[in-house]
Every structure is written in structure tokens, then in C-alpha cells.
Amino acid sequence: MSNEAVSNKALRLVQAIPLPRAQKAVLAAYANYTDANGYCRVSVATIAADTGYAPSSVVSARRTLTRANWLRTRPGFDQTTPDATRLNLPRIAIAARSSGPPPDPGSPDGGPVSGGPDSGGPVSGGVTGRGGDRR
Numbered sequence: 001m002s003n004e005a006v007s008n009k010a011l012r013l014v015q016a017i018p019l020p021r022a023q024k025a026v027l028a029a030y031a032n033y034t035d036a037n038g039y040c041r042v043s044v045a046t047i048a049a050d051t052g053y054a055p056s057s058v059v060s061a062r063r064t065l066t067r068a069n070w071l072r073t074r075p076g077f078d079q080t081t082p083d084a085t086r087l088n089l090p091r092i093a094i095a096a097r098s099s100g101p102p103p104d105p106g107s108p109d110g111g112p113v114s115g116g117p118d119s120g121g122p123v124s125g126g127v128t129g130r131g132g133d134r135r
Helices: 003-016 021-031 044-051 055-067 089-098
Strands: 039-041 071-074 084-087
Touching (some): 003 021, 021 055, 055 071
Antiparallel strands (some): 039 084
16 A cells, blocks of 8 residues: 555544644644554654644644643654654554545534434433424
8 A cells, every 4th residue: 555545544533533723733734744553753843844733733733632642753864854753553543544434525514413312322311403302
């Protein structure tokens, strides 16, 4: 499998997991550069340019993702070499599978609502729709 195919698969998996927007954008940007083992060597400036976030926001999101075990980063060889980053592909794959299928963009509401009959989650009081049961 080519690196492009691997990064496309990693990107699809990342898009399927529930994360805050900045963290998901940063993780997806790293996924876009991964090899078959989840490694990439890309600078914070490149990730910032790809995501539209400031470099400081990328560093903050990367720190949060590292603490949550979504990725690991090791310093580059010197000041001119980007850090080596490795995505935790097994964890990402498990999270993507457990979050259910991605929403169908062709459906009127973008897919099943969380907690609905298709989500596999509990439905409280038979209420469907956003906001849940507010008794």
C-alpha cells in the first residue's frame, strides 16, 4: 500500500472519531503525512498552514493529543529537522469503529443523531433529536 493510500485511510479514521475541532484538525493534518507505521516528519508551521490555526494553537492541540495518547512526538535531530511524530493508529482505528459509521452527507440531517436508534447508544424516554430528554 502506498504512503498516499495509508495517509488517506488514516485521515478517514481520524475524521470518524469525536474530538474537539482544533484537535481533530491537527490530528487529521498529521494523518495526511503518515507512512504505513503512522510516522511523519512535518513541522508545526506546515500543520499550521494546512489547518489555518496559529502555530501556538497547533502546539497546544498537539500537547493535548499527546497527553490523550492519540500521538507521540520526539524532537528532531537538530533545529532544522522537524520533530518525528507518530500517530497511534491502533487507537485511532478502534475509536473510529466504536464511534459508528460516519454520517451520510446525502441525508437531510447529515446522519443519525447521537442516542438515536441507529447509534447503538441508549435512547432516553424515546426522545430523538438534539438536546435529548429534558425532564
